Amino acid sequence: MTPPPKRLLLRRSLSASLSLALAAFGTAAAVVLSSAPPARAAGVPAPSPLAVPGRGATVPFKEQEAEYAATNGTLIGPNRLYGTLPSEASGRQAVTLDAVGEYVEFTLTAPANAMSFRYSLPDSPDGTGRDASIDVRVSGGAPKSVPVTSKYGWYYGGYPFNNNPGDTNPHHFYDEARTMFGSTLPIGTKVRLQVSSTAASPTFTIDLADFEQVDAPVGRPSGALDVVGDFGADPTGATDSTGRIQAAVDAGRAQGKEVYIPQGTFQVRDHIVVDKVTLRGAGPWYSVLTGRDPSNRSKAVGVYGKYAADGGSSNVTLKDFAIIGDIRERVDNDQVNAIGGAMSNSVVDNIWMQHTKCGAWMDGPMDNFTVKNSRILDQTADGVNFHYGVTNSTVTNAFVRNTGDDGLAMWAENVPNVKNKFTFNTVILPILANNIVTYGGKDITISDNVMSDTITNGGGLHVANRYPGVNSGQGTAVSGITTAARNTLIRTGNNDFNWRFGVGAIWFSGLNEPINATINITDTEVLDSSYAAIHLIEGATNGLHFDNVRIDGAGTYALQIQAPGTATFTDVVATHIAQSNPIHNCVGSGFQITRGSGNSGWYADPPACTGTWPDPVWTNGGVPGGGTDPTDPTDPPTDPPSDPGNLALGRPVTESGHADVYGAANAVDGNASSYWESTNHAFPQTITVDLGAPRAVKRVVLKLPPATAWATRTQTLSVSGSADNSSYSSLKGSADYVFDPAHGNTATVTLPGTSARYLRLTFTANTGWPAGQLSELEAYTS
Numbered sequence: 001m002t003p004p005p006k007r008l009l010l011r012r013s014l015s016a017s018l019s020l021a022l023a024a025f026g027t028a029a030a031v032v033l034s035s036a037p038p039a040r041a042a043g044v045p046a047p048s049p050l051a052v053p054g055r056g057a058t059v060p061f062k063e064q065e066a067e068y069a070a071t072n073g074t075l076i077g078p079n080r081l082y083g084t085l086p087s088e089a090s091g092r093q094a095v096t097l098d099a100v101g102e103y104v105e106f107t108l109t110a111p112a113n114a115m116s117f118r119y120s121l122p123d124s125p126d127g128t129g130r131d132a133s134i135d136v137r138v139s140g141g142a143p144k145s146v147p148v149t150s151k152y153g154w155y156y157g158g159y160p161f162n163n164n165p166g167d168t169n170p171h172h173f174y175d176e177a178r179t180m181f182g183s184t185l186p187i188g189t190k191v192r193l194q195v196s197s198t199a200a201s202p203t204f205t206i207d208l209a210d211f212e213q214v215d216a217p218v219g220r221p222s223g224a225l226d227v228v229g230d231f232g233a234d235p236t237g238a239t240d241s242t243g244r245i246q247a248a249v250d251a252g253r254a255q256g257k258e259v260y261i262p263q264g265t266f267q268v269r270d271h272i273v274v275d276k277v278t279l280r281g282a283g284p285w286y287s288v289l290t291g292r293d294p295s296n297r298s299k300a301v302g303v304y305g306k307y308a309a310d311g312g313s314s315n316v317t318l319k320d321f322a323i324i325g326d327i328r329e330r331v332d333n334d335q336v337n338a339i340g341g342a343m344s345n346s347v348v349d350n351i352w353m354q355h356t357k358c359g360a361w362m363d364g365p366m367d368n369f370t371v372k373n374s375r376i377l378d379q380t381a382d383g384v385n386f387h388y389g390v391t392n393s394t395v396t397n398a399f400v401r402n403t404g405d406d407g408l409a410m411w412a413e414n415v416p417n418v419k420n421k422f423t424f425n426t427v428i429l430p431i432l433a434n435n436i437v438t439y440g441g442k443d444i445t446i447s448d449n450v451m452s453d454t455i456t457n458g459g460g461l462h463v464a465n466r467y468p469g470v471n472s473g474q475g476t477a478v479s480g481i482t483t484a485a486r487n488t489l490i491r492t493g494n495n496d497f498n499w500r501f502g503v504g505a506i507w508f509s510g511l512n513e514p515i516n517a518t519i520n521i522t523d524t525e526v527l528d529s530s531y532a533a534i535h536l537i538e539g540a541t542n543g544l545h546f547d548n549v550r551i552d553g554a555g556t557y558a559l560q561i562q563a564p565g566t567a568t569f570t571d572v573v574a575t576h577i578a579q580s581n582p583i584h585n586c587v588g589s590g591f592q593i594t595r596g597s598g599n600s601g602w603y604a605d606p607p608a609c610t611g612t613w614p615d616p617v618w619t620n621g622g623v624p625g626g627g628t629d630p631t632d633p634t635d636p637p638t639d640p641p642s643d644p645g646n647l648a649l650g651r652p653v654t655e656s657g658h659a660d661v662y663g664a665a666n667a668v669d670g671n672a673s674s675y676w677e678s679t680n681h682a683f684p685q686t687i688t689v690d691l692g693a694p695r696a697v698k699r700v701v702l703k704l705p706p707a708t709a710w711a712t713r714t715q716t717l718s719v720s721g722s723a724d725n726s727s728y729s730s731l732k733g734s735a736d737y738v739f740d741p742a743h744g745n746t747a748t749v750t751l752p753g754t755s756a757r758y759l760r761l762t763f764t765a766n767t768g769w770p771a772g773q774l775s776e777l778e779a780y781t782s
Contacts, residue, residue: 043065043066043067043068043075043078043091043093044067044078046078046091046092046093046491047527047528048063048065048091049090049428049450049451049452049453049490050426050450052450054448054486055424055449055450055486055487056426056449056450056488057398057399057424057425057426057450058424059210059399059426060212060213060214061112061116061210061211061212062108062109062210062211062212063208063210063211064106064109064208064209064211065091065207065208066095066104066206066207066208066209067091067094067095069106069107070104070106070107071095071097071103071104072101072103073096073097073098073102073103073104073206074095074097075093075094075095076089076093076094076095076096076205077089077091077093077094078091078092078093079092080092080491080618082171082456082494082495083170083171085120085173088120088171088173088174088431088455089174089205090207090208090401090428090453091453091491092491094120094205094206094207095205095206096203096204096205096206097193097194097203097204097205098195098203098204100195100196100198101194101195102194102195103137103192103193103195104192104193104206105190105191105192105193106190106191106209106211107190107191108185108186108187108188108189108191108211109187109211110211111184111185111187111213112181112184112185112189112212112213113180113181113183113185113212113213113214114179114180114181114211114212114213114214115136115178115191115209115210115211116176116177116179116209116210116212117176117177117193117206117207117208117209117210118174118206118207118208118209118401118402119134119148119174119176119177119205119207120153120204120205121148121149121150121153121204121205122150122201122202122203123153123154123165124150125165126165127154127156127162127163127165128151128163129149129150129151129328130149130150130151130200130201131147131148131151132147132148132200132201133146133147133196133197133200134146134148134193134194134204135193135194135195136179136193136194137192137194138185138189138190138191139189139190143194143196144179146177146179148175148201148204149175150175150201151328152327152328152355152378153172153174154171154173155172155330155380155404156168156169156170156171157169159432160330160331160332161330162329171431171455171456172402172404172431173205174205174207174429175402176354176377176401176402180214180285184213191211193209214285215283217262217282217283218281218283220262221260223257224252224258224259224260225251225252225255225258225259225260226260227241227244227245227248227259227260227266228262228264229262230248230251231244231247231248231251232244233245233248233261233264233266234267235266236264236265237264237265237266237267237291238267239267240267240268240269240291241266242267242268242270242272245261245268245289246273249274249277249279252277253275253277258277258278258279259277259279259280260280260282261279261280261281261282261287261289261321262281262287263282263286263287264286264287265288266287266289267291268290268302269291269292269293269294269299269301270293270300270301270302271303271304271335271340271341272289272302273305273306273313273341274303274304274313274316274318274343275305275306275313275314275315275316276313276314276316277315277316277317278316278318278319279303279316279317279318279319279321280317280318280320281319281322282320283320283321283350284320284321284352284375285352286321287320287321287322288321288323288324289301289303289322289323290323290325291325291326292325292326292336297334298331298335298336299336300326300334300336300356301323301325301326301338301356302323302325302335302336302338302339302356303318303323303339304335304339304340304341305341305342305343305346305366306341306342307341307342307363308341308342308364308365308366308388312341312343312365312366313341313342313343313346314344314345314346315346316343316346316347317346317347317349318339318346318348318349319348319349319350319351320349320350320351321351321352322352322353322354323339323351323352323353323354324352324353324354325338325355325356325357327355327356327357327380328380329380330381330404331357334357336356337358337359337360337361338354338356338359338360339359339360339362339371340360340361340362340363342362342363342365342366343362344366344367344368344369345368346368346369346370347369347370348370348372348374349370349373349374350372351371351374351375352374352375352377353374353375353376353379354377354378354379356380357379357380357381358379358380358381358382358384358385359374359376359379359382359383359400360383360384360385361381361382361384361385361387362384362385362386362387362393363387364387364388364417365388365389365391365415366389366390366391366393367390367391367392368391368392368393369386369390369394370393370396371384371394371395371396372395372396373397373398374398375399375400376398376399376401376403377401377402378401378402379402379403379404379405381403381404382404382405382406382407382408383398383400383403383406383408383409383427383430384398384400384407384408384409385406385409385410385411386409386410386411386420387411388411388412388413388414388415388469389412389415390417390420391416391417391418391419391420392418393420393421394421394422394423395408395421395422395423395425396421396423396424396425398425399425399426400425400427400428401427401428401429402428402431403429403431404430404431404432405430405431406430406432406433406434406437406458407427407428407430407434407435407436408422408425408427408435408436408437409434409436409439410422410437410438410439410441411439411467411469411470412439412440412470412476412477413439413440413467413468413469413470414469414474414476415474415476416440416474416476417440417441417442417444417476418441418443419442419443419444419445420438420445421444421446421447422436422445422446422447422449423445423446423449424448425449426449426450427449427450427451428452428453429452429455431455431456432455432456432457432458433457433458434454434458434459434460434462435451435452435454435458435459435460435461435492436449436451436460436461437458437461437462437464438462438464438482439464439465439466439467439470440465440469440470440471440476441476441478441482442478442479442480443480443481443482444478444482444483445484445485446461446483446487447483447484447485447486447487448485448486448487449487449488450490451487451488451489451490451492452490452491452492453490453491453492454505454530455494456494456495456496457494457496457503458494458503459492459493459494459503459505459507459535460489460492460493460505460526461484461487461489461492461506463478463484463509463515463541464508464510464511464515465477465478465509465511465512465513465514465539466509466511466512467512470512471512471513472516477513477515477517478515478517478519479516479517480517480518481518481520482517482518482519483520483522484506484519484520484521484522484524485520485521485522485524486523487524487525488524489525489526489527489529490527490528491527491528491530492505492526492529492530493507493529493530493531493532493533493535493555494530494531495531495616499646500646500782501531501560501645501646502530502531502532502535502555502556502613502616503531503535504529504531504534504535504560505529505530505531505534505535505554506524506526506533506534506535507534507535507536507537508535508536508537508541509537509539509563510540510563510671510673511538511539511706512539512673512706513539514539514540514542514673515539515540515541515542515543515565516542516543517542517543518543518545519541519544520545521544521545521546521547521549522545522546522547522548523548523549524548524549524550525549525550525552526549526550526551526552526554527552527553528552528553529553529554529555530555530616530618531554531560531616532554532555532556532557532558532560532584533551533554533557533558533559533574533577533602534551534558534559534560535560535561535562536564536565536591537562537563537670538562538563538670538671538672539672539673540564540565540590540671541563541565542565542566544565544567544568545567545568545570546567546568546570547568547571548570548572549569549572549573550574551573551575551577551601551602552574552575552576553575553576553577554574554576554577554582555578555616556578556584556614557581557582557583557608558577558582558601559583559584559585559602559607560583560584561583561584561587561591561607562587563587563590563591563669563670564587564590564591564669564671565590565592566591566592566594567592567593567594568593568594568595568596569594569595569596569599569603570596570597571596571599572598572599572602573598573599573600573601573602574600574602575601577601577602578614578616581604581608582604583602583603583607583608584607584608584609585608585609586609586611586649586670587669587670588609590669609650611649611650611651611691611692612645612647613645645780646778646780647691647695647697647779647780647781648668648689648691648759648778649668649670649778650668650669650670651668651689651690651691651692652689652690653665653667653688653689653690654687654688654690655676655686655687656678656679656682656684656686656687657678657679657682658676658677658678658679659677659678659679659680659771660677662675662676662677664676664687667689667776667777668689668777671775672706672775672776673706673775674705675704675705675773675775676772676773676774676775677769677771677772677773678763678771678772678773680769680770680771681770682771683763683764683770684762684763684764685771685772686760686762686772687760687761687763687772687774687777688725688758688759688761689759689777689779690757690758691758691759691779693757694756695755695756695779695781696753696754696781697721697731697753697756697759697779697780697781698750698751698753698780698781698782699748699750699781699782700719700748700749700751700759700761700778700779701746701747701748701749701776701778701779701780702715702737702739702746702747702748702749702761702774702776702777703744703745703774703775703778704739704773704774704775705745706741706744706745710739710745710768711741711768712738712739712740712768713738713739713766713767713769713773714736714737714739714765714766715736715737715739715763715765715766715768715773716734716735716736716737716763716764716765716766717734717735717737717761717762717763717764717772718730718732718733718735718761718762718764719731719732719749719751719759719760719761719762720759720762721754721755721759721760722758722760723755724757724758725758728758728760729754731751731754731759732750732751734762734764735749737749745775753781759777759779761774
């Protein structure tokens, strides 16, 4: 089977999340605050993403948060500072157990015969992870030891990250384990997670537990082929069953019969390739595919359709089993996803996907593919990505938690994505990027979902012309009507560490080119946003329509406008906005607002345009300050460096001259697609920005438009500074800077930090055009 061309999951710069919780829930009649039973370390009440009636996934379990359970452990959080243990916990709170006998005890609210729990152990000194166990005790009975590990967590450094504890930026702390009780426990039963030894792990941090009444195993369907009984697959996992299961699948296709995976754990070390066949298990708690090639680590368990280049697969059903992998690192070129390839007219139903790179990374072209009633947990990259010409396809009633990248994504790279839908899903805690996003796409629907607890480098809901291959020339840009209706967003958005300002809960980007489409955001709640509720950046977004949107709680602004666009607002009500002026807008009339009836709390004229970004005023459940920082010695370093952001954004700018319509203001408008071009054939040429006050600038970031039409070029320039715009001194001597589209068309100039109000760039050469050229001039104090 020939794999598709390798496409890196090109991702975002590293960022830190300093977040804000909701001061009051005046809008969230639909959101239920979890009630905390009496406990010494009772947590701060916070809205649960599983308590939104009529939205999100219908899950088969009852969830209980550790911070509301009985415990003699230590509450950590609430805290959203990126790099802390509570920042990645559900609701940004958890309980740490660090001594023998410490416990978290849950009381069942419904009968259950199984539980899964989310936890974190410290990493091992060498970064390979540590294995330990924790006891499960039922109503004081004999303990059952359940294995736990840190080998699927703890990543470091910059994207795509590594397993070296000596590097910076520790993150991705949590994992999940599951166990069955052996009988059904009645309502009121007390189930305790308790530490019996700290020899293997000094601490155990418990986030939550999900209690479930698992149905009896599904028997072999009449006439189905059995991978064990008919083909000799090993249900003990002691030997490799890849070839035997593949033989069963091939026979099922040839004979027109279903293929059955009975109870067992099966070692699978490469893709099972499916086409025109049903592969069915006894249930995701009973039939488990797992494994990885011991010598070639780029081969691992996965169920794949044929790649599109080989004709693709069709009429496939995958149902009632689990794919639990062994992926401990992120290598974007490796096809080590739970489900992949191309599958048209196919269904994935009730599949448990865990510890793979992506849950389902689907490379089209392909049509009419559905993922439903499934769980996607603990991935190193995306939960689902509809990539490269996926059409008329759906993810519905999926529960997604702890992905290493976008929770649910569509990426129309080079081939249009059309009429896809993400509906009735619950997407929680993407460790990087967005809960739900569409990069390009025509007539896309994202509705009836719940998104919560964004960690870094993304927001809750994102619509964008971003990433390679997304453009109108290939028909892949955002177009037609994008429908985002009846969604609830809780604690979404974050502080982007590269940009040094917050990303909104709902945000739009025209990085590759302006968005010119109809985007309807309706009947939506935006609760407890970490920074802004609504955000535009990186190029114009036109055709926005907000109708019946309730914003309750925003750490900075209701609207953060950093790019032009047009938007209508009707029945949009905002409360508990941290800044007294609810709009930050430095593009002025470039963003056109049309106000209908029923609006309040989000509009101001004039808006704020400060040149600096305020720290979020964050609370959680009405507790000022969001509680205290964790004190456990295993917590990694927390606070990101303080920085006022891009000092040049929206500031006054002058020039020695410009060509045509490419004036200097384009270099400070926050839009990477617009640009300044100096007078041609007239070097030297200058551009000067007034920062408004003397600032100790240590870094200037220079950008050209990201479009591939801009070939690699080298510009020769120097940087000087002035206190009065009269007398200038050198901050950086003349040097060559390479702008390469393959690396974002960006160059960085480091400066000594000498205080200056005015920054001047002097251009003396450009190998790509006889003029100085910049799409963005950004200035930072760190």
